[in-house]
Amino acid sequence: MNEPIATIVVPCYNEEEVLQQTVPVLRSVLSRACEEQLISPASTVMLVDDGSKDATWMMIEEFAAHYPNVTGLKLSRNFGHQNALIAGMESARPYSDCVITIDADLQDDVQAIHEFLLKYHEGFDVVYGVRDARETDTVFKRDTALLFYRIMKMLGVDMVPNHADFRLLSRRVLDQFVNFQEENLFLRGMIPLLGFKHTKVYYNRGKRLAGESKYPLKKMLNFAIDGITSFSIAPIRMVTWLGVLISGLGFLYGLYALVQHFTGHVETGWTSLILSIWLIGGIQLIAIGIIGEYIGKIFKETKHRPRYVIETQCSSNEELAKSQN
Ligand code: UDP
Ligand code: MG
Numbered sequence: 001m002n003e004p005i006a007t008i009v010v011p012c013y014n015e016e017e018v019l020q021q022t023v024p025v026l027r028s029v030l031s032r033a034c035e036e037q038l039i040s041p042a043s044t045v046m047l048v049d050d051g052s053k054d055a056t057w058m059m060i061e062e063f064a065a066h067y068p069n070v071t072g073l074k075l076s077r078n079f080g081h082q083n084a085l086i087a088g089m090e091s092a093r094p095y096s097d098c099v100i101t102i103d104a105d106l107q108d109d110v111q112a113i114h115e116f117l118l119k120y121h122e123g124f125d126v127v128y129g130v131r132d133a134r135e136t137d138t139v140f141k142r143d144t145a146l147l148f149y150r151i152m153k154m155l156g157v158d159m160v161p162n163h164a165d166f167r168l169l170s171r172r173v174l175d176q177f178v179n180f181q182e183e184n185l186f187l188r189g190m191i192p193l194l195g196f197k198h199t200k201v202y203y204n205r206g207k208r209l210a211g212e213s214k215y216p217l218k219k220m221l222n223f224a225i226d227g228i229t230s231f232s233i234a235p236i237r238m239v240t241w242l243g244v245l246i247s248g249l250g251f252l253y254g255l256y257a258l259v260q261h262f263t264g265h266v267e268t269g270w271t272s273l274i275l276s277i278w279l280i281g282g283i284q285l286i287a288i289g290i291i292g293e294y295i296g297k298i299f300k301e302t303k304h305r306p307r308y309v310i311e312t313q314c315s316s317n318e319e320l321a322k323s324q325n
Pocket of ligand 1: 010011012013014015050078079080081084102103104105107212213214215
């Protein structure tokens, strides 16, 4: 049997500070796996530049010119981490038997890649890297992450806790994955939907090699909101139920107001005022909830915008360059 061709996809956004270290480490991971005949010598590292504003792309071009097993993909602007990952995964799919995704800052343990490959050889199509300890993340990041996993679970979204986008996908899975054309991307929710034989590999998450996190609080919050709203209509349904509850309460309060009216305890006008405020308020909320339910669904379906735009690619490997075009 021929060894499988693996592609390590690395999204890079303003990562000039870490690439000098990241690329040699990933290349050595490839060569070790190659020596052990886990992967083919045609395996590569694909660096995806997600519209960086620093020297990231220049560095990627240099790496690609020097090393035949390093290629570069440049997106036309910053499309965000998830889109950059997808751009890499889809570009690598035609010539890869499996794709491994990892962040550029190497916070995830590269040794785990070796275990991913062993699992792949055991016949697993999806291998999730799961963080064993998160001591290097701030308490805030850990707590907010935990809260997020809880909310997702409550909403019925199937997710692997403590798994970020460090994983291996087989070609079979990628072939199915390209059929998921949704624009609101949340890979961690999408991959479990695909099914196939899957497993987890545990590892310790380290510190960023250098530079700042590219996920400031605002991006993290948006990411969480995207995750929730593109995977669940539970929040909209909650509005509907709130409307039902308020209408019910309004009805009871209305009865009370009527009794007050007929026992002559109130001024004229008060009863009808209270009744209309509560009843109409409740009905309005129900209506907004129902309309929202439909808009939410339509919203998910209608936007068929491209998820990323590739500006250019680079590779000193002629065969690869040919197959990419
Ligand atoms: N990233 C990206 N586009 C973005 C933001 C981040 O491609 O708009 C990349 C970034 O270069 C890194 C990965 O996504 O390789 C994860 O980002 P980071 O390590 O900053 O996130 P954190 O580990 O702090 O959650
Ligand atoms: Mg990081």
